[in-house]
Amino acid sequence: MRDGKVVIVVGDRMGKGMKVVEGINEAGGIGIHIPGMAADMKVGDVMKEEDADLGISFCGSGGAGALMAENTYGYESEHHLRTIDAGVTALKSGAQVLGFGFIDNKEIGRKLTEALIELKKNES
Numbered sequence: 001m002r003d004g005k006v007v008i009v010v011g012d013r014m015g016k017g018m019k020v021v022e023g024i025n026e027a028g029g030i031g032i033h034i035p036g037m038a039a040d041m042k043v044g045d046v047m048k049e050e051d052a053d054l055g056i057s058f059c060g061s062g063g064a065g066a067l068m069a070e071n072t073y074g075y076e077s078e079h080h081l082r083t084i085d086a087g088v089t090a091l092k093s094g095a096q097v098l099g100f101g102f103i104d105n106k107e108i109g110r111k112l113t114e115a116l117i118e119l120k121k122n123e124s
Contacts, residue, residue, distance in 0.1 A: 023109025
């Protein structure tokens with residue numbers, strides 16, 4: 001957390017993800033977008049640098065960036081996710097990095113942020 005807000009890193013294989021970041025910010029989090037192609041493979045690196053609470057990786061399969069973060073840094077990951085509800089469930093189960101197929105919309109950013117904020121409140 002930074003300044004009382006959750007920090008969430010977003011990396012997309014095609015360099016997208018700005019709508020997800022908008023949803024994160026609107027829900028009261030701090031969204032960090034990794035620019036450029038193959039950004040999903042950098043999610044773990046940026047999470048480590050930013051001391052992030054959550055990483056979200058988007059690619060066709062929904063696994064590469066999340067698995068890279070897990071293998072490199074030991075973050076608990078859940079991958080090959082296809083729905084927002086599956087992401088919320090994985091988050092509630094302790095996942096620190098979520099791997100999705102391509103979804104670039106505000107709703108996923110907003111709902112995951114709201115779920116993470118609620119989890120952090122319950123930890124206190």
